Every structure is written in C-alpha cells, then in structure tokens.
Amino acid sequence: MSQNKYNPYLKKLPGNQRRAVEDLLAQNKPFNPAPSVRKQWLVWMLLAALNVGTTLFLIGFQNGLASRLADPASALFLTLTFLASALAAWGGISASMPGDEPGRGQKILTAVLLIALFSMPFFFFAKDNMAVVWSHNMESGWFCFRTVLLVALPSWVLLGWLVSRNASFHPAWVGAWLGLSSFLLGTGTIQLHCSHWERCHMLVNHLLPLALFIFIPIWAGSFWFSRWQKKP
C-alpha cells in the first residue's frame, strides 16, 4: 500500500523505522477508545448488583438478617467482604489499563482486608467444630460452597468481558484481581443468605472456595487477557 501522502512526516525516519511505521499506518482503522477505569468499574457495580440481586431473589435472605446486622462484627464482616470485592474489581480493571495499574497502597490495602476477612471468624464468631461442619456439609454446607462458586463464575466472566477489551500487560495478575473480586462477591452473597455465622462453617464453606480455586482465574486470565496482544 502506498503511503505517499504521509511522506512529509516519514521522510526523516531511517529506513527500518519508516517501514515499521508504514506497516502500522496501513493497519490503522478508526477505533473506540476504552472507557475509563471508573466507568468500567461502575458497569461492574451494576452487573455485580444484578448478579447478587438475582441470586438472593432465588435463594432468599437469611431469617433475622436485620438483627444479625445489628451485631457490629457481622456488619463489619459483610462490609469488608463487599468492600474488598469492589476494591479488587477496581484493581483488576486498572491493572488492564496501561498507566493506571494498582499502586502499592491499593495492594497493601487489599491484602490487609483479606487478612482481616480470614481472621475475623477466629475472633468474633461462635466456635463450632469440624465434625459439625462436615455434618452440615451434607445439608447446607455444600449448598453454600456451591453458591459461592455459582455467583463467582458469572461475575468473573462479566468482569473478564469488560477488561478483555483493554490492554493487560500482566494478564495473570488481572485474572487474580478479578478472581478475588468474584469469589468475594460470592462470599458476601452467601453470607447474606446463610444463617450459620460460625467459625469453621464460614471458613470452610464461604471463604475456602476463594483460597482453593483462585488459581483457576489466574490461569484462565493469563490466556484470555493476553489475547489483545495477538490481534491484528
């Protein structure tokens, strides 16, 4: 393809650079700029609210949720869960936008929130024993575990669809951020439904899916979010 009309601009370039630039000019087409991190995050908020709302519509809120939320520890746990999910979603979206990557402060804050979430059951909630948890597994435990995964999956896919249009230079990290956000959304949702606020039950059935399966979004993300690099 002739690039003669751009000659005034390109004539000062050495041959190798000129050829490379001409190739890019030949490939250039009008395109839609990626929405800002904030806009994408707001879309995620909407999708997450729909996801959580639909799930809770299907499975219902726990009985006595209002009195449960009057307990500061329970209210704090729920707040931290959704807050960490939102923060991780922001982290994932910004990690896929060059120049907007999450800073050290955000990484530390997310880590602190996660540590707080995983340690809260040890300090603030009733002690149960594993045998009880396993017996619950036959009744409600597996349901909780499965619900966390069922909320996390569409959330991750929708978030992935949002960020796959950006340009992730660290796709595995983006996958990890999004995975974290999605699993926490699942944890928060099930915590609104499940009336078992006991240590082992919460750790095994509400938080373990995150620890157990976080490698899947990392692995899948490393493929999905690097696809933009191969596009023409």
Add this chain to the structure above:
Amino acid sequence: MDFKHEQWQTWSLLMVKIQKGDNEAYALLLSELSPLIFNFVRKRVFDPAQVDDVYQEVLLKFHRARHTYQTDRHFGPWLFTVLRTTLWGAIQKNRRFKENEITLESLPDIPSLVKEEAGLDDRLQKALESLPKDNRVAVEMLKLRGMNVETTAKELGITKVALKVRAHRGYKQLRKMLLSNEAGK
C-alpha cells in the same frame, strides 16, 4: 527523556485525533515517537542484533494498546508504561528465540542419519507392505506422495471421512509394528 509540557500536550492532542480515526495525525505522532522509541530500546538492549526486533515489537504493542489511552490524562505515564512493560517482555521473548535458534553455520554440510535411525527406511517399508491394501494406499498417498485429503478422496472415490479413517488405522498399525520391532531388538 526530558520533554517540555507542550510537547506532551501536542502528542496527547494527536492521540485524541487518532482515536477519531485521523490517519494523518497518526503518521505525525509515529514520525515523532518512532525515534524516541528506537532510542529508548537501543539504550536498554545491549545486543545490537536484537534492537530492531525489540523496537518493532514495542511499536506494535503501542499500536495495539493505543485505544487504552485516556485523553484526559497525561500522555507520558501511559506511553512509558507501554514501552517499559513491552520492552522487558520483548527482550525475554527474543532471548528465548535466540537460544532455540539453529544457525546455518551450526548445521552439518551433509545430513547424516543417526545410527539408530539408519535402518528406519527398511523397517518402514516392510511395515508399510504388511498393511492392508486400503490403509497402505491411504498412508502412501497422504504421507509419502504428500497429496491433500480432498484430492486423494476424489481419486480413490471415497469420502474424506472414510479416507481419514483408513489413514488413521494405517498410522496406528504402523506405529504398533515399528514399536514392536524396536522392542524386539
């Protein structure tokens, strides 16, 4: 790299035009950025043979990531994030490529068979001859004569699926025979 504020602003404005599909603005921006990118790469890549490849890789990533530039933001941090992250990836990719590259000089003048493989032709011939006719013909036409599936199927008057089944059975039998020969040695 020390540029005046106006310079960054000009490039940022050009990016706005580019996002609206202005190819001339893109030509102008690339003509100004290209030497900058080339120097950025040259200062950080110590192997001169790699500079050109890495430069092209970086330029291509810049092109593919251009939609993520937020026009209300400073152009510098965006540009240097793209350059820096692409640069290290490209250097590693190139290094891996060079490590696996076989240079012309390292190849022997006359191809020689490895001792263990010296008798392969005979064994393969014998194994081929012992195949059922249909399977042998399929393997010979596809693999030895290098014909494509469509032409071969037409010539034999069978469907492509049937041809693939015959060839697949042939490969399986060949493999079995060659492996049993190997084990019997």
